[in-house]
Amino acid sequence: MKARVFVTLKPGVLDPQGKAIHHALEGLGFSGVQDVRAGKLIELDLADGTSDTDIEAMCRKLLANTVIENFRIERLEPAA
Amino acid sequence: MKARVFVTLKPGVLDPQGKAIHHALEGLGFSGVQDVRAGKLIELDLADGTSDTDIEAMCRKLLANTVIENFRIERLEPAA
Structure with missing residues (x-):
C-alpha cells in the first residue's frame, strides 16, 4: 500500500527556501x-x-515538526 | 492562481534522505x-x-533537475 505525506510550513512561519526560489525565478525572468x-x-x-x-503517528513523531509544519496524508490505495 | 509542483526522484536514483527516514521509522518501532x-x-x-x-518552464529551468527528477504540476484554480 502506498501513501503520500505532504509537509508544509504553517502560514506565518518564515520560509527562506521559498524566498530563495522566488528570487531565483524572478532572476530567470518569470x-x-x-x-x-x-x-x-x-x-x-x-x-x-x-x-x-499509524501513518499519522509517523508524521507526528518523525516526518513533520508540528510546531511549525502542517501535514496531510493521502492514501493511494484503500486500507486493506 | 495557485499551483503545486511535486518533484520526485526518478525510479532507480539513490535516495539517501528516504533511506534515512526509513531507518528512523524502523528505529521508532514502525x-x-x-x-x-x-x-x-x-x-x-x-x-x-x-x-x-510557463509553469513547466519554471520546473525545467529551476525547480527540478530533470536528469534525476520527475515533476508533476497541479493547478489549484483553472487558468484564467
Missing part, C-alpha cells in the same frame, strides 16, 4: 510569481493493513 | 514500512493567466 512556499513530499510504501492512525 | 522516497513540494502563488507552459 515575472508573475507572487509567492513561493517550499515543502516536503514523502512517499511511503507500507505493509497492507497499515492504519491511518 | 515495522510495516517497506520503502520511503523523499521529494519536494513547491507551492506557487502566480499571477492569473500564467500558462501551463
Whole structure:
C-alpha cells in the first residue's frame, strides 16, 4: 500500500527556501510569481493493513515538526 | 492562481534522505514500512493567466533537475 505525506510550513512561519526560489525565478525572468512556499513530499510504501492512525503517528513523531509544519496524508490505495 | 509542483526522484536514483527516514521509522518501532522516497513540494502563488507552459518552464529551468527528477504540476484554480 502506498501513501503520500505532504509537509508544509504553517502560514506565518518564515520560509527562506521559498524566498530563495522566488528570487531565483524572478532572476530567470518569470515575472508573475507572487509567492513561493517550499515543502516536503514523502512517499511511503507500507505493509497492507497499515492504519491511518499509524501513518499519522509517523508524521507526528518523525516526518513533520508540528510546531511549525502542517501535514496531510493521502492514501493511494484503500486500507486493506 | 495557485499551483503545486511535486518533484520526485526518478525510479532507480539513490535516495539517501528516504533511506534515512526509513531507518528512523524502523528505529521508532514502525515495522510495516517497506520503502520511503523523499521529494519536494513547491507551492506557487502566480499571477492569473500564467500558462501551463510557463509553469513547466519554471520546473525545467529551476525547480527540478530533470536528469534525476520527475515533476508533476497541479493547478489549484483553472487558468484564467
